[in-house]
Amino acid sequence: DTGVSQNPRHKITKRGQNVTFRCDPISEHNRLYWYRQTLGQGPEFLTYFQNEAQLEKSRLLSDRFSAERPKGSFSTLEIQRTEQGDSAMYLCASSHMNQPQHFGDGTRLSIL
Amino acid sequence: AQKITQTQPGMFVQEKEAVTLDCTYDTSDPSYGLFWYKQPSSGEMIFLIYQGSYDQQNATEGRYSLNFQKARKSANLVISASQLGDSAMYFCAMREAPTNNAGNMLTFGGGTRLMVKP
Numbered sequence: 001d002t003g004v005s006q007n008p009r010h011k012i013t014k015r016g017q018n019v020t021f022r023c024d025p026i027s028e029h030n031r032l033y034w035y036r037q038t039l040g041q042g043p044e045f046l047t048y049f050q051n052e053a054q055l056e057k058s059r060l061l062s063d064r065f066s067a068e069r070p071k072g073s074f075s076t077l078e079i080q081r082t083e084q085g086d087s088a089m090y091l092c093a094s095s096h097m098n099q100p101q102h103f104g105d106g107t108r109l110s111i112l
Numbered sequence: 113a114q115k116i117t118q119t120q121p122g123m124f125v126q127e128k129e130a131v132t133l134d135c136t137y138d139t140s141d142p143s144y145g146l147f148w149y150k151q152p153s154s155g156e157m158i159f160l161i162y163q164g165s166y167d168q169q170n171a172t173e174g175r176y177s178l179n180f181q182k183a184r185k186s187a188n189l190v191i192s193a194s195q196l197g198d199s200a201m202y203f204c205a206m207r208e209a210p211t212n213n214a215g216n217m218l219t220f221g222g223g224t225r226l227m228v229k230p
Binding site for chain 2: 048
């Protein structure tokens with residue numbers, strides 16, 4: 001069990017650029033979640049997959065955000081035309097059914 | 113209304129003493145789960161303990177225990193024999209009953225920063 005892996009750990013980009021993050025869940029975990037955490041706050045839910053199906057999306061997930069989990073294993077989160085307000089830590093978690101979610105180390109996004 | 117409220121932004125505790133971190137929640141679902149996570153300065157969220165709404169006994173995991181008072185809608189985390197390595201942010205979270213494949217996400221409180229003094 002290698003834990004949830006997220007890449008990159010840090011991403012610095014200019015406003016208006018597109019960015020993509022990757023999450024590799026714990027193997028055999030069928031559920032995968034994305035959260036966003038801004039400084040001094042608790043994580044906020046973005047979206048959730050069960051296997052390859054995206055079953056729930058938060059209203060926080062604007063049209064500029066898209067997430068995929070094409071083969072029910074790893075997932076990608078893409079942000080298009082980044083804005084200053086997108087600066088945050090993006091956390092991925094996985095679980096087996098309703099078992100507790102296990103989180104990765106996160107990707108910290110900084111928009112210049 | 114906030115679904116998860118953590119009223120202590122920061123707390124100090126002397127090493128080897130016990131500390132209680134407060135969490136109150138708001139839900140109308142009869143079935144829900146409550147979680148505590150630890151987030152050190154390095155950023156990873158570490159799962160600590162879980163309490164189901166129908167569990168008869170308070171959850172315990174090593175030095176962690178959850179003081180679950182259902183009628184008061186509180187789920188306080190108790191850390192016994194504090195260690196320097198316990199210094200971190202602590203988040204309380206709730207999962208409400210999923211319906212039609214929705215509702216599996218966690219709703220987090222604002223967190224409590226615990227600082228353990230040597």
